[in-house]
Amino acid sequence: VDGRASLVVGTHTHQPTADHQILNGGTAYLSDAGMCGDYDSSLGMDKEEPLNRFLSKVPKGRFEAASGPATLCGIGVDISDRTGLAEKIAPFRRGPRLEETAPSFWS
Template identity: 90%
Template sequence: TGNHVWDQRDALVFAPREERFLRPSNFPKGTPGRGSGVYIARNGARVLVANIMGRVFMHPELDDPFQAGERELAACPLGEQADAVVIDFHAEATSEKMCFAHFVDGRASLVVGTHTHQPTGDHHILKGGTGYISDAGMCGDYDSSLGMDKEEPLNRFLSKVPKGRFEAATGPATLCGVGVDISDRSGLTERIAPFRRGPRLEETAPSFWS
Protein backbone atom coordinates (compact mmCIF):
# COMPACT_ATOMS: atom_id res chain seq x y z
CA THR A 1 0.00 0.00 0.00
CA GLY A 2 1.30 3.48 0.78
CA ASN A 3 0.03 7.01 1.34
CA HIS A 4 -3.48 6.20 0.04
CA VAL A 5 -3.96 3.15 2.24
CA TRP A 6 -6.85 4.65 4.22
CA ASP A 7 -8.65 6.37 1.34
CA GLN A 8 -11.29 3.68 1.58
CA ARG A 9 -12.51 3.60 5.18
CA ASP A 10 -13.21 -0.14 4.97
CA ALA A 11 -9.44 -0.67 4.96
CA LEU A 12 -9.32 0.35 8.64
CA VAL A 13 -11.47 -2.67 9.46
CA PHE A 14 -9.85 -4.99 6.94
CA ALA A 15 -6.22 -4.28 7.86
CA PRO A 16 -6.17 -5.93 11.32
CA ARG A 17 -8.01 -9.01 10.04
CA GLU A 18 -6.01 -9.91 6.93
CA GLU A 19 -2.36 -10.81 7.44
CA ARG A 20 -1.59 -10.32 3.72
CA PHE A 21 -2.66 -6.67 3.91
CA LEU A 22 0.37 -4.48 4.61
CA ARG A 23 0.41 -0.77 5.38
CA PRO A 24 3.68 1.18 5.78
CA SER A 25 5.65 -0.17 8.72
CA ASN A 26 6.86 3.29 9.72
CA PHE A 27 3.35 4.59 10.42
CA PRO A 28 2.88 5.66 14.05
CA LYS A 29 2.55 3.04 16.76
CA GLY A 30 -1.07 2.01 17.17
CA THR A 31 -1.98 2.35 13.48
CA PRO A 32 -4.26 -0.56 12.46
CA GLY A 33 -2.69 -3.45 10.63
CA ARG A 34 0.90 -4.49 10.15
CA GLY A 35 3.85 -3.33 8.10
CA SER A 36 5.44 -6.68 7.33
CA GLY A 37 4.83 -10.40 7.30
CA VAL A 38 6.55 -13.69 6.61
CA TYR A 39 4.82 -15.72 3.91
CA ILE A 40 5.49 -19.22 2.65
CA ALA A 41 6.18 -19.43 -1.08
CA ARG A 42 5.03 -22.36 -3.20
CA ASN A 43 8.48 -23.94 -2.92
CA GLY A 44 8.35 -23.68 0.88
CA ALA A 45 10.68 -20.67 1.15
CA ARG A 46 10.06 -18.16 3.95
CA VAL A 47 9.67 -14.72 2.40
CA LEU A 48 9.71 -11.56 4.52
CA VAL A 49 7.70 -8.82 2.79
CA ALA A 50 7.82 -5.30 4.21
CA ASN A 51 6.09 -2.08 3.14
CA ILE A 52 7.99 1.10 4.05
CA MET A 53 7.13 4.67 3.07
CA GLY A 54 9.59 7.45 2.27
CA ARG A 55 9.46 10.96 3.74
CA VAL A 56 10.96 13.22 1.05
CA PHE A 57 8.18 15.28 -0.61
CA MET A 58 5.62 13.10 1.20
CA HIS A 59 5.12 12.80 4.95
CA PRO A 60 8.15 14.10 6.90
CA GLU A 61 6.38 13.35 10.18
CA LEU A 62 6.67 9.60 9.66
CA ASP A 63 9.22 7.48 11.50
CA ASP A 64 12.62 7.28 9.79
CA PRO A 65 12.22 4.73 6.93
CA PHE A 66 15.87 3.70 7.21
CA GLN A 67 15.47 2.80 10.88
CA ALA A 68 12.20 1.06 10.06
CA GLY A 69 14.05 -1.07 7.53
CA GLU A 70 16.77 -1.78 10.06
CA ARG A 71 14.16 -3.00 12.57
CA GLU A 72 12.52 -5.28 10.01
CA LEU A 73 15.82 -6.85 8.99
CA ALA A 74 16.99 -7.26 12.59
CA ALA A 75 13.76 -9.02 13.54
CA CYS A 76 13.89 -11.40 10.55
CA PRO A 77 17.39 -11.60 9.08
CA LEU A 78 17.99 -12.96 5.60
CA GLY A 79 19.52 -16.41 5.78
CA GLU A 80 18.20 -17.00 9.29
CA GLN A 81 14.46 -16.41 9.79
CA ALA A 82 13.92 -15.56 6.11
CA ASP A 83 15.00 -17.24 2.89
CA ALA A 84 14.17 -14.09 0.91
CA VAL A 85 13.40 -10.48 1.82
CA VAL A 86 11.30 -8.22 -0.41
CA ILE A 87 10.84 -4.56 0.51
CA ASP A 88 8.26 -2.33 -1.17
CA PHE A 89 9.65 1.19 -0.70
CA HIS A 90 6.78 3.59 -1.39
CA ALA A 91 8.32 6.99 -2.03
CA GLU A 92 8.35 10.06 -4.27
CA ALA A 93 12.07 10.78 -4.55
CA THR A 94 14.22 8.35 -6.51
CA SER A 95 17.23 9.48 -4.47
CA GLU A 96 15.57 8.29 -1.27
CA LYS A 97 14.63 4.97 -2.88
CA MET A 98 18.15 4.41 -4.19
CA CYS A 99 19.82 5.32 -0.91
CA PHE A 100 17.52 2.99 0.97
CA ALA A 101 18.41 0.15 -1.41
CA HIS A 102 22.13 0.78 -0.85
CA PHE A 103 21.47 0.88 2.90
CA VAL A 104 20.03 -2.67 2.85
CA ASP A 105 22.24 -4.01 0.06
CA GLY A 106 23.25 -7.58 0.80
CA ARG A 107 20.62 -7.87 3.52
CA ALA A 108 17.49 -7.83 1.33
CA SER A 109 16.75 -9.83 -1.79
CA LEU A 110 14.85 -7.06 -3.55
CA VAL A 111 13.87 -3.42 -3.08
CA VAL A 112 10.97 -2.39 -5.32
CA GLY A 113 10.08 1.28 -5.55
CA THR A 114 6.42 2.25 -5.87
CA HIS A 115 4.25 5.39 -5.83
CA THR A 116 5.00 7.28 -9.08
CA HIS A 117 2.87 4.87 -11.18
CA GLN A 118 5.40 4.98 -14.04
CA PRO A 119 7.72 2.02 -14.68
CA THR A 120 11.42 2.89 -14.70
CA GLY A 121 14.24 1.34 -16.72
CA ASP A 122 16.88 1.25 -13.97
CA HIS A 123 16.45 -2.36 -12.82
CA HIS A 124 19.80 -3.76 -11.74
CA ILE A 125 21.60 -5.72 -9.06
CA LEU A 126 23.57 -3.77 -6.44
CA LYS A 127 27.11 -4.76 -5.46
CA GLY A 128 25.93 -6.72 -2.42
CA GLY A 129 23.36 -8.72 -4.40
CA THR A 130 20.13 -6.81 -3.76
CA GLY A 131 17.89 -6.36 -6.79
CA TYR A 132 16.50 -2.87 -7.33
CA ILE A 133 14.08 -0.88 -9.49
CA SER A 134 12.96 2.70 -8.77
CA ASP A 135 9.35 2.05 -9.74
CA ALA A 136 7.65 -1.11 -10.91
CA GLY A 137 4.83 0.88 -12.51
CA MET A 138 1.09 0.66 -11.99
CA CYS A 139 -1.39 -1.94 -13.10
CA GLY A 140 -4.18 -0.02 -14.80
CA ASP A 141 -5.22 2.06 -17.80
CA TYR A 142 -2.23 4.09 -19.04
CA ASP A 143 -4.52 6.25 -21.21
CA SER A 144 -5.09 8.28 -18.07
CA SER A 145 -3.50 10.52 -15.47
CA LEU A 146 -1.85 8.06 -13.06
CA GLY A 147 -4.79 5.69 -13.49
CA MET A 148 -7.46 8.38 -13.16
CA ASP A 149 -9.73 9.51 -15.98
CA LYS A 150 -7.68 12.34 -17.46
CA GLU A 151 -10.41 14.96 -17.95
CA GLU A 152 -10.69 16.15 -14.33
CA PRO A 153 -6.91 16.24 -13.63
CA LEU A 154 -6.41 18.15 -16.90
CA ASN A 155 -9.19 20.56 -15.95
CA ARG A 156 -7.52 21.29 -12.61
CA PHE A 157 -4.19 22.02 -14.28
CA LEU A 158 -5.89 24.40 -16.70
CA SER A 159 -8.40 26.16 -14.48
CA LYS A 160 -7.53 25.34 -10.84
CA VAL A 161 -11.28 24.94 -10.28
CA PRO A 162 -12.50 21.40 -9.52
CA LYS A 163 -15.49 20.28 -11.56
CA GLY A 164 -15.88 16.88 -9.93
CA ARG A 165 -14.13 13.96 -8.28
CA PHE A 166 -11.25 11.98 -9.70
CA GLU A 167 -12.61 8.79 -11.24
CA ALA A 168 -10.65 5.66 -12.16
CA ALA A 169 -9.95 5.25 -15.87
CA THR A 170 -11.79 2.23 -17.21
CA GLY A 171 -9.94 1.46 -20.45
CA PRO A 172 -7.93 -1.71 -21.12
CA ALA A 173 -5.40 -2.28 -18.36
CA THR A 174 -1.66 -2.78 -18.66
CA LEU A 175 0.06 -4.96 -16.08
CA CYS A 176 3.45 -3.77 -14.87
CA GLY A 177 5.89 -5.34 -12.46
CA VAL A 178 9.32 -6.86 -12.10
CA GLY A 179 10.60 -10.43 -12.31
CA VAL A 180 13.41 -11.62 -10.07
CA ASP A 181 15.43 -14.81 -9.85
CA ILE A 182 16.55 -15.24 -6.22
CA SER A 183 19.29 -17.67 -5.23
CA ASP A 184 18.18 -20.58 -3.05
CA ARG A 185 21.64 -20.53 -1.50
CA SER A 186 22.18 -16.87 -0.63
CA GLY A 187 18.70 -15.37 -0.85
CA LEU A 188 20.07 -12.61 -3.07
CA THR A 189 19.10 -11.60 -6.59
CA GLU A 190 20.76 -13.35 -9.51
CA ARG A 191 18.63 -11.91 -12.33
CA ILE A 192 16.11 -9.08 -12.57
CA ALA A 193 14.00 -7.75 -15.44
CA PRO A 194 10.80 -5.72 -15.90
CA PHE A 195 7.43 -7.13 -16.88
CA ARG A 196 4.84 -5.24 -18.94
CA ARG A 197 1.79 -6.72 -20.61
CA GLY A 198 -1.04 -4.70 -22.13
CA PRO A 199 -2.09 -2.37 -24.95
CA ARG A 200 -0.37 0.90 -24.03
CA LEU A 201 3.29 0.22 -23.22
CA GLU A 202 5.87 -1.83 -25.07
CA GLU A 203 5.45 -5.38 -23.82
CA THR A 204 8.32 -7.20 -22.22
CA ALA A 205 8.91 -10.16 -19.91
CA PRO A 206 11.99 -11.58 -18.18
CA SER A 207 13.84 -13.90 -20.55
CA PHE A 208 14.60 -16.25 -17.66
CA TRP A 209 10.87 -16.98 -17.32
CA SER A 210 10.88 -18.94 -20.58
Protein backbone atom coordinates in the same frame (compact mmCIF):
# COMPACT_ATOMS: atom_id res chain seq x y z
CA VAL B 1 20.31 -2.63 2.46
CA ASP B 2 22.45 -4.13 -0.30
CA GLY B 3 23.17 -7.70 0.72
CA ARG B 4 20.46 -7.69 3.42
CA ALA B 5 17.36 -7.49 1.18
CA SER B 6 16.42 -9.65 -1.80
CA LEU B 7 14.83 -6.75 -3.69
CA VAL B 8 14.43 -2.98 -3.48
CA VAL B 9 11.94 -1.56 -5.98
CA GLY B 10 10.32 1.85 -6.15
CA THR B 11 7.45 3.44 -7.97
CA HIS B 12 6.61 7.11 -8.09
CA THR B 13 6.99 8.63 -11.54
CA HIS B 14 4.62 6.01 -13.02
CA GLN B 15 6.93 5.44 -15.97
CA PRO B 16 9.05 2.29 -15.80
CA THR B 17 12.80 2.85 -15.69
CA ALA B 18 15.36 0.65 -17.38
CA ASP B 19 17.87 0.58 -14.52
CA HIS B 20 17.15 -2.91 -13.17
CA GLN B 21 20.31 -4.48 -11.81
CA ILE B 22 21.75 -6.69 -9.12
CA LEU B 23 23.85 -4.60 -6.75
CA ASN B 24 27.30 -5.76 -5.58
CA GLY B 25 25.92 -7.28 -2.37
CA GLY B 26 23.27 -9.33 -4.19
CA THR B 27 20.18 -7.13 -3.81
CA ALA B 28 18.02 -6.73 -6.94
CA TYR B 29 17.19 -3.06 -7.60
CA LEU B 30 14.81 -1.06 -9.81
CA SER B 31 14.12 2.67 -9.42
CA ASP B 32 10.57 2.64 -10.78
CA ALA B 33 8.50 -0.42 -11.74
CA GLY B 34 5.94 1.79 -13.50
CA MET B 35 2.22 2.32 -13.20
CA CYS B 36 -0.38 -0.43 -13.34
CA GLY B 37 -3.56 0.84 -14.97
CA ASP B 38 -4.86 2.72 -17.98
CA TYR B 39 -1.97 4.72 -19.45
CA ASP B 40 -4.49 6.91 -21.32
CA SER B 41 -5.43 8.51 -18.00
CA SER B 42 -4.24 10.82 -15.27
CA LEU B 43 -2.60 8.38 -12.83
CA GLY B 44 -5.37 5.87 -13.43
CA MET B 45 -8.23 8.39 -13.27
CA ASP B 46 -10.39 9.62 -16.15
CA LYS B 47 -8.50 12.66 -17.52
CA GLU B 48 -11.40 15.15 -17.57
CA GLU B 49 -11.68 16.10 -13.88
CA PRO B 50 -7.94 16.24 -13.08
CA LEU B 51 -7.42 18.43 -16.15
CA ASN B 52 -10.36 20.65 -15.15
CA ARG B 53 -8.94 21.08 -11.63
CA PHE B 54 -5.50 21.91 -12.98
CA LEU B 55 -6.80 24.53 -15.40
CA SER B 56 -9.55 26.13 -13.29
CA LYS B 57 -8.24 25.43 -9.77
CA VAL B 58 -11.85 24.54 -8.87
CA PRO B 59 -13.14 20.98 -8.42
CA LYS B 60 -16.33 20.36 -10.40
CA GLY B 61 -16.77 16.66 -9.90
CA ARG B 62 -15.31 13.50 -8.46
CA PHE B 63 -12.34 11.61 -9.74
CA GLU B 64 -13.53 8.55 -11.66
CA ALA B 65 -11.39 5.54 -12.48
CA ALA B 66 -10.31 5.36 -16.11
CA SER B 67 -12.04 2.57 -17.98
CA GLY B 68 -9.57 1.91 -20.79
CA PRO B 69 -7.35 -1.13 -21.18
CA ALA B 70 -4.84 -1.56 -18.38
CA THR B 71 -1.10 -2.03 -18.54
CA LEU B 72 0.62 -4.07 -15.84
CA CYS B 73 4.23 -3.16 -14.98
CA GLY B 74 6.54 -4.98 -12.62
CA ILE B 75 9.77 -6.85 -12.18
CA GLY B 76 10.74 -10.53 -12.09
CA VAL B 77 13.46 -11.65 -9.73
CA ASP B 78 15.04 -15.08 -9.31
CA ILE B 79 16.16 -15.42 -5.68
CA SER B 80 18.63 -17.99 -4.38
CA ASP B 81 17.15 -20.55 -1.97
CA ARG B 82 20.56 -20.76 -0.31
CA THR B 83 21.38 -17.05 0.26
CA GLY B 84 18.02 -15.30 -0.14
CA LEU B 85 19.69 -12.84 -2.50
CA ALA B 86 18.93 -12.08 -6.14
CA GLU B 87 20.46 -14.07 -8.96
CA LYS B 88 18.49 -12.67 -11.92
CA ILE B 89 16.30 -9.62 -12.54
CA ALA B 90 14.25 -8.53 -15.56
CA PRO B 91 11.28 -6.19 -16.24
CA PHE B 92 7.71 -7.36 -16.83
CA ARG B 93 5.13 -5.39 -18.84
CA ARG B 94 1.78 -6.49 -20.29
CA GLY B 95 -0.84 -4.36 -21.97
CA PRO B 96 -1.52 -2.26 -25.04
CA ARG B 97 0.38 0.95 -24.23
CA LEU B 98 4.00 -0.13 -23.64
CA GLU B 99 6.23 -2.69 -25.29
CA GLU B 100 5.44 -6.06 -23.71
CA THR B 101 8.25 -7.98 -22.05
CA ALA B 102 8.71 -10.80 -19.57
CA PRO B 103 11.79 -12.28 -17.88
CA SER B 104 13.31 -15.01 -20.07
CA PHE B 105 13.96 -17.10 -16.95
CA TRP B 106 10.18 -17.44 -16.40
CA SER B 107 9.80 -19.74 -19.41
